[in-house]
Amino acid sequence: MAEQGQSDIQAVSRMAQMLGLFGPEAPELSVSEATERLRLNRTTVHRYLTSMTAAGLLERGGQPASYTPGSLMIQLGAFAIGQRRVIQLAPDHLRELTERTGVTSVLSLWGPSGPVVSLVEEDAVHGTIVTVRVGSQLPLETAQAIAFLAYLPDQLQVDRLLASLPAAQRAGLVERIETTRTTGLSIYPANRRGISVIAAPVFADSGVCATIAAIGTDRMLPSAPDARTAVAARETAMALTREMGGTWPGPESHPSE
Incomplete structure (x- = not known):
């Protein structure tokens, strides 16, 4: 088992080295060039490049025995760039939303199995603050998770996530997903602690990339879709x-307009 683990780690390391050879000055790479630069056996390099092509990490290049970054790498790269960009652009929007509504504003990004809180803007004017920690992984029943699930391009992933839930809970989430697609808002009325959340999806050219949410008490945050805070959250997104x-x-x- 230990030997197998070391072998897997070495395989990941070698794939990373090969992917690192590509760049603006080297958009296409041949087996010979990779062999020379990595100082590995040609057969080993060819085996890795062939396997990475089968996995979608690479594609065949225009020249014989050459390779270029594949569709999976391009997709992941675009996703990473989009996440970085939305983090850079979001603070001003969150600040404006908090000023308009008097409640905490949150930006979340999609993680391995649900939203992860990435930015938080708290209301510094009012004495009562409802907030959430940056880095918190949000459950699937939360408003921000529903906003993502309504628009994620990989519906197979959505189906797998929902399938892990009890049937009654799953049915309720499916209904909330459909409502979000209709209104552009995901609303979670006050829970047993009196906390309400209104979330809306944010889109990049590749699809949904984040969610913006307003968080407050049920008195601070009316949950009607045409309420001032709900409209502000949607307009901010x-x-x-x-x-x-x-x-x-x-x-x-807004549907009411």
Whole structure:
């Protein structure tokens, strides 16, 4: 088992080395070039490049025995760039949303199995603050998770995540997902602690990339979709979507307007 683990680690390390050979000056790489630069056996290099091509990490290049970054690498790269960019653009939008609503504003990114809180803007004016820690992994029943699940491009992943839940809970989440697709808002009315959340998705050109949420007590945060805070959350998400070069799914106006 230990030998197998060391072998797996070495395989990952070698794949990383090979992927690191690509760049603006080297968009295409031949087996000979990789062999020379990595100082590995040609057969070993060829085996790795062939396996990485089968996995979608690489594609065949225009020249014989050459390779270029594959569709999976391009997809992951675009996703990483989008996440970094939305983190850079979001603070001003969160600050404006908090000023408009008087409640905490949150930006979350999609993690391995749900949203992860990435930015938090707390209201410094009012004495009562409802907040959440950066880095918190949010459960699937939360408003921000529903906002993601409604628009994630990989619906097979959505189905797998929902399948892990009890049937009654799953049915309730499916209904909330459909409501979010209709209104552009994911609303979680007050829980047993009196905390409400209103979330809206943010889109880049590659699809949903984040969610923006307003968090407060049930008195601070009316949960009606046409309430002032709900409209502000949706408008903030739409404004950030425009900056991200994304497209809002549907007319850019509140259903009540």
